[in-house]
Amino acid sequence: MKTILITNRKGGVGKTTTSVNLSAWLGQMGYTVLIIDLDTQSHVQYGLGFAKSFKSGIHKAFETKQNLNELIHETSFKNLFLLPAVINYPINKIKQDDRQLARLIRRSRLKDTFDICIIDTPPTSDILLSNALAISDYAIVPVKTEFLGLIGVNQFLKIFYTTASKVNPKLELLGILPTMYNKSMSEHQDMIKFIEKKVGKSRVLKPIRNDIKLSISFLEGKPISYLDKRYRGSKDYEKLAKQIVKRL
Numbered sequence: 001m002k003t004i005l006i007t008n009r010k011g012g013v014g015k016t017t018t019s020v021n022l023s024a025w026l027g028q029m030g031y032t033v034l035i036i037d038l039d040t041q042s043h044v045q046y047g048l049g050f051a052k053s054f055k056s057g058i059h060k061a062f063e064t065k066q067n068l069n070e071l072i073h074e075t076s077f078k079n080l081f082l083l084p085a086v087i088n089y090p091i092n093k094i095k096q097d098d099r100q101l102a103r104l105i106r107r108s109r110l111k112d113t114f115d116i117c118i119i120d121t122p123p124t125s126d127i128l129l130s131n132a133l134a135i136s137d138y139a140i141v142p143v144k145t146e147f148l149g150l151i152g153v154n155q156f157l158k159i160f161y162t163t164a165s166k167v168n169p170k171l172e173l174l175g176i177l178p179t180m181y182n183k184s185m186s187e188h189q190d191m192i193k194f195i196e197k198k199v200g201k202s203r204v205l206k207p208i209r210n211d212i213k214l215s216i217s218f219l220e221g222k223p224i225s226y227l228d229k230r231y232r233g234s235k236d237y238e239k240l241a242k243q244i245v246k247r248l
């Protein structure tokens, strides 16, 4: 099992959209995929068509040390499974130990069941993020293609590398993922060049274009590729999935 962390300390940059739509494509490509939703806002479930809140989820398991298989739900989408969040779970109840998730995953033998695990994270750097960093092989950092989205990317990467080097020196950055990109805006093209200069061209993934259908698919409770594969957003996440599979 390869684990990919989707992270950025900013909210509204496309982390959850990326978690859901990238996972859906990986599932459609034949990989068995588990999404772990570490954000207590529990948004991933809505994108996968689960409207009601779950009785339990990953946050509770930090406390109960329950077998994670009991908490995993099959989705209506090919090869795609969800380990949900517990909505509004009080983070201060979670022990300051960054190996808890690693132990839960090992005990539940998830590595034998899933090919790929995608972790959606909250926009905070707390004990949840350290736990996720500790078990991840790779990270993707979605960044909104706008000036304010770029301010702080460098600072974020510094913190990212410092934390990562403490809990998991093997963690590899797959890349910055520009989101909500509009090719016809010269500012957006400039911003992509700006990020490429800052972090190196090989560290910038192919951008995800702006597509309102990505928001609509969330409301419909389906990944965009299950609405219509011809939508821009679907094509872009398909390209991303292919790009990533080559790198794993």
Ligand SMILES: Nc1ncnc2c1ncn2[C@@H]1O[C@H](COP(=O)(O)OP(=O)(O)O)[C@@H](O)[C@H]1O
Pocket (backbone or CB within 6 Å): 010, 011, 012, 013, 014, 015, 016, 017, 018, 043, 179, 180, 181, 208, 209, 210, 211, 212, 214, 215, 216, 218, 233
């Ligand atoms: N490529 C895109 N084009 C248009 N809207 C997008 C795109 N990616 C995300 N969005 C929208 O932006 C908002 C924030 O996205 P979300 O994935 O929830 O961000 P985060 O998880 O980082 O907070 C949502 O309303 C989502 O539908």
Ligand SMILES: [Mg+2]
Pocket (backbone or CB within 6 Å): 015, 016, 017, 039, 043, 121
């Ligand atoms: Mg989110």
